Structure formats: C-alpha cells, structure tokens
Amino acid sequence: xxxxxxxxxxxxxxxxxxxxxxxxxxxxxxxxxxxxxxxxxxxxxxxxxxxxxxxxxxxxxxxxxxxxxxxxxxxxxxxxxxxxxxxxxxxxxxxxxxxxxxxxxxxxxxxxxxxxxxxxxxxxxxxxxxxxxxxxxxxxxxxxxxxxxxxxxxxxxxxxxxxxxxxxxxxxxxxxxxxxxxxxxxxxxxxxxxxxxxxxxxxxxxxxxxxxxxxxxxxxxxxxxxxxxxxxxxxxxxxxxxxxxxxxxxxxxxxxxxxxxxxxxxxxxxxxxxxxxxxxxxxxxxxxxxxxxxxxxxxxxxxxxxxxx
Numbered sequence: 001x002x003x004x005x006x007x008x009x010x011x012x013x014x015x016x017x018x019x020x021x022x023x024x025x026x027x028x029x030x031x032x033x034x035x036x037x038x039x040x041x042x043x044x045x046x047x048x049x050x051x052x053x054x055x056x057x058x059x060x061x062x063x064x065x066x067x068x069x070x071x072x073x074x075x076x077x078x079x080x081x082x083x084x085x086x087x088x089x090x091x092x093x094x095x096x097x098x099x100x101x102x103x104x105x106x107x108x109x110x111x112x113x114x115x116x117x118x119x120x121x122x123x124x125x126x127x128x129x130x131x132x133x134x135x136x137x138x139x140x141x142x143x144x145x146x147x148x149x150x151x152x153x154x155x156x157x158x159x160x161x162x163x164x165x166x167x168x169x170x171x172x173x174x175x176x177x178x179x180x181x182x183x184x185x186x187x188x189x190x191x192x193x194x195x196x197x198x199x200x201x202x203x204x205x206x207x208x209x210x211x212x213x214x215x216x217x218x219x220x221x222x223x224x225x226x227x228x229x230x231x232x233x234x235x236x237x238x239x240x241x242x243x244x245x246x247x248x249x250x251x252x253x254x255x256x257x258x259x260x261x262x263x264x265x266x267x268x269x270x271x272x273x274x275x276x277x278x279x280x281x282x283x284x285x286x287x288x289x290x291x292x293x294x295x296x297x298x299x300x301x302x303x304x305x306x307x308x309x
Contacts, residue, residue, distance in 0.1 A: 026259045030268040033249045033256070038275020040245040042283050047237025050230045057105050058218025060238050061097070064246035065211035071247070072204035081197075088193065089205045096186025097210025102217060103179035110172030124150065126184040134188060146302040153298025156291050190257045199255035207250065274299050 048056060072078075081089070124147060132138065190202060274295075 026256050029252050030256050031271075033252055034268055034271040035275055036245050036249045038272045039279045040241055041276040042279045043237050044241055047234045047241070050234035051238070052221045052225075053105050054218040055221035055225055056218075056238065057101055058215045058222050060242040060246065061101065061207075061211055061214040061218075063239065063242040065207045067243055067247050068204040068207045068250075072200060076198065076201060085193070085197070086205075088189070089202065090209045092186055092189045092202075093206035093209030094213065095182050096189070096206055098213035100179050100182040100186065101210075101214045103175045103182060107172045107175030107179060110175065123180040123183055126180060127187050130184050131188045131191065134192070142305055146305040148302070149305060150299045150302030153295040153302060156295030156298065187257060190254050199257075200251050203247075203250045203254045207246070271299055 044056075051059075128143065128147060186206075193202060
C-alpha cells in the first residue's frame, strides 16, 4: 500500500502514485511451482518411455494420494467437517483430479502434444473469467492486461511446434479443453472454500477423493506391466512426479490461491511452458525457436504487468 506522507504543516500532501507490488513470499512460491511443473514435463517424458500412460498415471497418483494422507494425519490429524464443506471437497476432488487426469491423459493420447499445449494455454483466461463470474475474484485492469500479454505468449510457445487441428484429432482436442475447464473449476473452487481449512487439508482431501477413480482407470494397464522392462530411472520418474509436482506443489498452489486469489495465481501458470521449453532445450537438446523466445518474453511481461496495483 502507498505510505502516507507526514507533514508539520496543515497542507495536505497528495498520495504518491500507485507502485508495483513488492515481490512477496507468495510470488516466490508461485515461481517455485512454475519451475517444478515446467521441469516435470521432461521427467514424465523420460519415464513414459518405459511406462504405458495409464499405468504411469495410476501409479503416481496412487502414491501421491497415499503420501498426502500420511502427511495430513501426521500434521493435522483427521477432523470432522461440516457436511456442505465435505461435499464441496469431494466434488473438487472428482473434478480437479479424477476428471482432469482422465481428460488430459486420454486427450493427449488422441491428439498431438502441440494441440494440447495450445488448447490448454487458455486456462488462465478461463480461470479468471470463471472467478469473476462467480464473484470469487475481481477481474482488475492490471490482471486483464497481464492476461492479454501472457496468453498470446503461451500460444506462440506451443504453436511453434506446428499444431494440426483436423477431424482426426477432434475428440482429443475436446478432451484437452475439458481438462482445462476442470483445472479452472478446481482452482476457483479452492478459493471459494475460504481460510477456515488449511491448504494441506484441502489438497489432501481433494486428492484422496479423486484418487480411487484415477487408480481404477489405470489398474488394467498396471496389471499388464512387464516389470523387467522398466528402468530404475522410470521408477524414479514415478516417485518424483508423485511427491514433488503433485504433493508438494499442490499444497503450495492451494495456499497461494487462498492468499492471493485464483486469477492472480493462474496467470503465473502461464510461465510453465517457458520453463518446459528451457528444460527440454538443456536436457533433451530441443532448441527453442525465435517464436518461443518472443512468447516467453510476453509471458514474463504479462506476469509483471498483472502484479501492478
């Protein structure tokens, strides 16, 4: 907030112009999440060379839900909740975990990676508009201007890979759009719960309620696994992607949504493709194009603009 100027006279001193927000702990945690989720694309891609997608999804989500249950029991214990709150958490678990994972995995299996990135890049816009429509967050001018910069930047990053939108990928494209909508609903829904529940409890309960559906969908693929063909690095990918991007990052994400709002939190997610592109370049030798570089600059500019008052 602007500081009030002190004066020894009775003349009123005008308040200084609005300044950019200081870089807070919430901002640092959001950047931390972007780095985790961005680098996770490379980790998962390496692991999927040994695992079928549905088996990988079931194993890592089952592990993540188990870990979250243990952490919640150790840190806060199991406490009864009002029926309305419990039902809302169950609904968020089904939408943000069960349905999201199904739409994302099945959509990616039926369309191209470029299509998936391009169609999912509108998630921050959907989140901001949904939050504003439901009265959970206000769509302020700096945030709207930030979105106008960040979303085209994301489109440049993913479209540089050459998306192909045609009838053969239509079903997968619609499933990816469904995944984006599920994540937007989940993010806004977390904000609507309020501060009476900790981020840890919200994340754990929504993950636990969403896990059975995810595990059951992937169980047939797990039963058909040939363990001798799975490398140690692939198993590391399962454990890492379960405990860090899902458990740790989900808790931090939920806490950030409660602290700064769903719209402002969502725009930081625009930076995930930037980190993913840089990681793929350094680890897999996938050199970014000039279009991706321009896109990264727009995304970073959008985040900075959105943080102004």
